[in-house]
Amino acid sequence: MSLKPLKAENHKDLSSMKELPDSYAWSSVDDDCLLSCSSEPVPVINLEDPNVMKHVGHACKTWGVFHVTNHGIPMAVLDDMEASVRKLFYLPIQQKLKAARAPDGVSGYGAVRISSFFHKHMWSEGFTIIGSPYEHAKKLWPQDYKNFCVVVDEYNKEMKKLTNRLMWLVLGSLGITEGDVKWARQTRDTKEACPALQLNSYPACPDPDRAMGLAAHTDSSLLTILHQNNTSGLQVQREGMGWVTVPPIKGALVVHVGDLLHILSNGLYSSVLHRAIVNRAQHRLSIAYIYGPPSNVRISPLSKLTSIVRPPLYQPVTWSEYLAIKAKYFNKTLSIVRLSAPVNGFVDLKDHKSVIVG
Numbered sequence: 001m002s003l004k005p006l007k008a009e010n011h012k013d014l015s016s017m018k019e020l021p022d023s024y025a026w027s028s029v030d031d032d033c034l035l036s037c038s039s040e041p042v043p044v045i046n047l048e049d050p051n052v053m054k055h056v057g058h059a060c061k062t063w064g065v066f067h068v069t070n071h072g073i074p075m076a077v078l079d080d081m082e083a084s085v086r087k088l089f090y091l092p093i094q095q096k097l098k099a100a101r102a103p104d105g106v107s108g109y110g111a112v113r114i115s116s117f118f119h120k121h122m123w124s125e126g127f128t129i130i131g132s133p134y135e136h137a138k139k140l141w142p143q144d145y146k147n148f149c150v151v152v153d154e155y156n157k158e159m160k161k162l163t164n165r166l167m168w169l170v171l172g173s174l175g176i177t178e179g180d181v182k183w184a185r186q187t188r189d190t191k192e193a194c195p196a197l198q199l200n201s202y203p204a205c206p207d208p209d210r211a212m213g214l215a216a217h218t219d220s221s222l223l224t225i226l227h228q229n230n231t232s233g234l235q236v237q238r239e240g241m242g243w244v245t246v247p248p249i250k251g252a253l254v255v256h257v258g259d260l261l262h263i264l265s266n267g268l269y270s271s272v273l274h275r276a277i278v279n280r281a282q283h284r285l286s287i288a289y290i291y292g293p294p295s296n297v298r299i300s301p302l303s304k305l306t307s308i309v310r311p312p313l314y315q316p317v318t319w320s321e322y323l324a325i326k327a328k329y330f331n332k333t334l335s336i337v338r339l340s341a342p343v344n345g346f347v348d349l350k351d352h353k354s355v356i357v358g
């Protein structure tokens, strides 16, 4: 399996469609369960709670996803970002295509990267920003690009502070201290981690029960922080329960455990399978801050979390190597880098072309 370049004719103006074209109509064959099956709520964690570390650890272990409140990010920063993302997706399609992602590129406008693994199109548009938004903004608004850049930079700055805080809560909940993960300390020797910002737009859909906004996947990140507008759509899979809706909570953010945290924790905290469904009446937006390690760091199970009875379960891997494997094998990637009982035999990580993430 490998990613095909996105063809220009695949870019349709979804918001003007009155019927669902067959190429967008999913069935249970394309995805394992289109119906939501559980109503148990995803944990909500108040970051000012004195027992916050314990709650974070429990949520990571049992769900792999949780809401955070009292996170310290000003409401204005979230609102301004949402307004800028709306403005971007409301641009005419020809204008958005000026910032289209190159066939082998990682950033810019286009269908989400995993699209090529499916026979049907997803009812969504995406925009990926890695590093500065400047080049993209210049193409979208040649005369008026500054505001977008200011808003995105401010959003990234706030997200960086929050992910750093969350990362230490997660590590602390595993009994890990600063001395155990030197790269996670901000020192002059450490290269900066370069997160990806994934903007998603899900226009109202004429036949939502047969459409799929974003197909089931895990994120490759350590942690992903998601801001959704006031419209439901995100669902997570919980073992034995099926798909659980993660409704938006005003002012709260959703945190996902990603594949690299799954590896780092030696499988104690599993990455969460999630997807986005669509609805008939409302346009949904989401903004995912996808946080990974610095590019020179190989992530492997932390030695404090391994023992003779629980040996390391995963090969050491950099974020770029992991993304390159994911671009070929999608949801099988974690099992490919698994050491014991490999599904496809051991992988020579150098065989995979690097994908630059920063």
Ligand SMILES: C=C1C[C@]23C[C@@]1(O)CC[C@H]2[C@@]12CCC[C@@](C)(C(=O)O1)[C@H]2[C@@H]3C(=O)O
Residues within 6 Å of the ligand: 106, 112, 113, 114, 115, 128, 196, 198, 217, 218, 219, 220, 221, 290, 323, 326, 357
């Ligand atoms: C750093 C990255 C993670 C991501 C691939 C990317 O290079 C940029 C986009 C990210 C995203 C967002 C939507 C879901 C996802 C699976 C995808 O197709 O593109 C993730 C990728 C990932 O986490 O593997």
Ligand SMILES: O=C(O)CCC(=O)C(=O)O
Residues within 6 Å of the ligand: 198, 200, 214, 219, 226, 228, 233, 234, 235, 274, 275, 276, 285, 286, 288
């Ligand atoms: O739109 C959503 O709620 C999910 C987005 C997502 O999973 C992603 O961008 O990786």
Ligand SMILES: [Fe+2]
Residues within 6 Å of the ligand: 217, 218, 219, 274, 288
């Ligand atoms: Fe995701």
